[in-house]
Amino acid sequence: MWCNDFKKAFIGSELTCINAEGKTLSRIYLDSAASTLAFAPAQQATQAFLKYYANTHSSVHLSAKISSEAVAWAHQRVLSFFGATQGYSAVFxxxxxxxxxxxLARGLSELRADKSTVLVSLMEHHSNDLPHRAHAKKVIHINIQDATGEFQGVDLIELEALCKAHQQQLNYIAVTAASNVSGHITPIYDIAEIAHKYGAYIVVDGAQIAAHAPIQLAQDNPQRSIDFFVFSGHKTYAPGSPGVLIGKTQLLDQLKPEFYGGGMVSEVSKFDYSVSGLLFDKEHAGTLNIPGIFMLATTLDFLDRVGMYSIYEKECMLTQYLIEMLQTIEGVKVYANTSNTQRIGAVSFNIQGLPHELLALILNDYFAIAVRNDCFCAHPFVRECLVDELWEIEDETQLPLYQGMVRASIGLYTNKADLQALEHALTCIVNNKAYYVSQYKLTDELHFVHKTFKLETQQYFNIEDTLTNCFSDYLSKEKISMYEQREEMA
Ligand SMILES: Cc1ncc(COP(=O)(O)O)c(C=O)c1O
Structure with missing residues (x-):
């Protein structure tokens, strides 16, 4: 019932655009795993708040008090959304x-300098792999394939054996809660239990799961509770909001501050300073992104009211439909995880013999469907999935064109009609492949461009026109055109 009503609550969900054949089409957004569309009511709530906006480092006047209350509310709201009210704190x-x-990678390597080893799964986004490589003395990658080379995710028995073997040096295990390539959901609470059994912490990358499935960081059995959980506001319908780290307060308390500056100290003299004893202050040097934090918490509040279990259920149904649909189209290959359960709605695929960039371009240029292509900042995992296909390519110059995939991913605004539009598009492309391919040429830099059609972005969003329009009530025509003159002189 609820899903259809939501579409118009998201800014950009009703966008139309002109395709390569000059037709006006409704844009279909299937790139939520990269960034979700913005939830308009949260923007509205933030606009209402901005009337009272002030810096939280001011404390006495009305707006300062309202801002401080808004941030305190947002902090609690974020924590309660992830079942982390007792003993956890959030850092923006x-x-x-x-x-x-x-x-975290820097802080934990400093905190436990005697623990040199970090376990990181091979399906991680670079953001949950490279920081550990940069800061830990040793990163061991956790295998995610079974004996036949099929994707299986993290095998708990293998993981436990690794932990046992490296117990003395093990600092923490870093793992994604849901893969941005395969959509696979990781058993994070089981992994937490294993980590804790061997004296390690668990760092969970929640970027892909936060908006799509319920998370309960504090578990009844504390051994299964998550130590650190990280997610992105722009993937939870709140672009413009910060990244978030939620951690056990007693652990965060032990980390040295990341940044130094205003707001994180209790006393500063010419010769010395003392860092604030309050965790929230210690972790937030400088001015907070107050509107962003408020908007994020407002969005999470909405998701909670809808219910994360029903969101997960609904998105599972759509994902199941998406996977089954993709599997019925001849020549389409779905990668890594075709199961319908224990997954989120990020599905990666290719059409055989068609470079991933070209497929994404055709979907955009002819069908107004926005998808992501390439390696999704998860090169090791994507290349591993493609290895057999890449071996079969005889002409080495063609290799770079096929080192990637296309990903369709869903959000609260996605409905069955969107997926049917993708089905229609892919079927057209498969049936008329030679025609679509002939419309593009390959540049020397190995990118495809349409031979005649150019995406006229200015037609949709022109910065100059937008500013002129927005400033017109406050600036005279002369002042507005002064800017143009300066541009001309430059
Ligand atoms: C699983 C995962 N982790 C981390 C990130 C990095 O997030 P951000 O770009 O918001 O810093 C992404 C982004 O796509 C992701 O999918």
């Missing part, structure tokens, strides 16, 4: 999950 940092993951 950077633009997405990458920043807090770096913060």
């Amino acid at each position: 940092q950077g633009n997405g999950a990458t920043s807090p993951l770096n913060r």
Whole structure:
């Protein structure tokens, strides 16, 4: 019932665009795993809040108090959304999950300098792999394939054997809660139990799961509780909001501050300073992204009211439909995980014999369908999935064109009609492959461009026109055109 009503709550869900044949089409957004569309009511709530906006480092005046209350509410709201009210704190940092993951990798390697080893699964996004490689003395990658080379995710028996073998040096296990390539959901609570049994922490990359499935960081059995969980606001319908790190307070308390500056100190003299004893202050040097934090918490509040279990259920049904649909189209190959359960709605595929970039372009240019292509910042995993196909390519110059996939991913606004549109598009492409291929040429840099059609982005969003329009109530025509004159003189 609820899903259809939601579409119009998301900014950009009703976009139309002109395709390569000059037809106006409704844009279909299937790139939610990269960034979700913005939830308009949260933007509205944030606009309402902005009337009272002030810096939370001010404390006495009305707006400062309202801002401080909004941030305190948002902090609690984020924690309760992830079942982390008791003994957990949240830190808002950077633009997405990458920043807090770096913060943790550096902080934990400093905190436990005697523990040199980190276990990282082979299906990680680079943001949950490279920071550990950069800061830990040793990273061991956890296998994700079975004996036949088929994708299986993290095998708990193998993982436990690894932990046992490296017990003395093991600092933490870093694993994604859901893969951005295969959609596979990782058994994070089982992994937490294994990690804790061997004296290690668990760092969970929640970037792909936060908006799509329920998470309960504090478990009844504390051995199964998650130590650190990281996610991105822009993947939870709140672009413009920060990345978030949620961690056990007693562990976060032990980390040295990441940044130094205003707000994180209790006392500064000419010769010395003392870092604040309050975790929230210690972790937030400088001014917070207050509107972003508020908008994020507002969005999570909405998701909670809808219910994360029903969101997960609904998205599972759509994902099942998507996978089954893809499997019925001749020449389409779905990668790594074709199961319908224990997964989120990120599905990676290719059409045999068609470079991934070309397929994504055709979907955009002819069908107004937005998907992601390439390696999704998970090169080791994607290349592993493609290895057999790549071996079969005889002409080595063609290899780079096939080192990637196309990914369709869903969000709260996705409905069956969107997936049927993808089905229609893929069927047309498979049936008329030679025609579509002939419309493109390959550049020297190995990118495809349409021979006649050019995406006229200015036709949709022109920065100059937008500013002129927005400024017109406040600036005279002369002042607005002064800008144009300066541009001309430059
Ligand atoms: C699983 C996963 N982890 C981490 C990231 C990095 O997130 P961000 O770009 O928001 O820092 C992404 C982004 O796609 C992701 O999918």
